[in-house]
Amino acid sequence: MGLFSFIKNAGAKVFGIGKTDKEEEAEAAAAEVKMETLAARKLEQTARDLDLHVTGLNIFIDDDAATISGEAADQATREKIVLLVGNSEGIATVDDQMTVAEVAEVISEAQFHTVVSGDTLGKIAKQYYGNAMKYPEIFEANKPMLTDPDKIYPGQMLRIPSLD
Structure with a gap:
């Protein structure tokens, strides 16, 4: 599908790291790599917990950039x-390198909508x-990322499927 842009500081917190002093840069860089790896593994686990089936999922x-692969x-x-x-939170771009398993029925790609202040699912549907x-x-x-139609937030990106 390609490269997607997101609002870096909107969304679920995954990283938990803040700014560091200059004298701690080397240590902070190593800690950041470790945190990024942990965040990637946590996202992979979340995908499994949400029952999203991707063979060989690797994040x-x-x-602030994520690359996703798998089928x-x-x-x-x-x-x-x-x-x-x-x-x-903390992710600004996603490079989607996933493939899709062969399917008999061709499903069109959804559109995407970034929620702004004042949006509701009804307003977006309209x-x-x-x-x-x-x-x-x-x-x-x-679903399953949304658990309540009233719980969307500015900066969140949503799938808008075609009504084929």
Whole structure:
């Protein structure tokens, strides 16, 4: 799918590291690499916990950029993994290098929407589908990352599936 941009400091906290003094730069750099590795493993575990099936899922984080590889079970799962990683605090870009397992049915790629202040799923549904009552389509497309249709936040990126 390509490279996605996210708002770096919006989303779930994964890193837990702050700014360091200059005299601690070398130590901080080593600690950052360790934290990035731990964050990547935590995201991989979260994907498994959310029952998102990706064979050989590998997430690599370098500073604020994440690279994802593996074979997703389907296009929707691929998009959900990108959003899971990109909607994590500290991640600004996601390089999606995943493939999708062969499927008989061709599913079109979803559109993506970055939530702004004042957005609701109904308002987003009205914008993309012309009908605010189609918000459950967006909610379902973003499960299991969304657990409540009223709990979205500015900077969060959502999948907007086509209504084929």
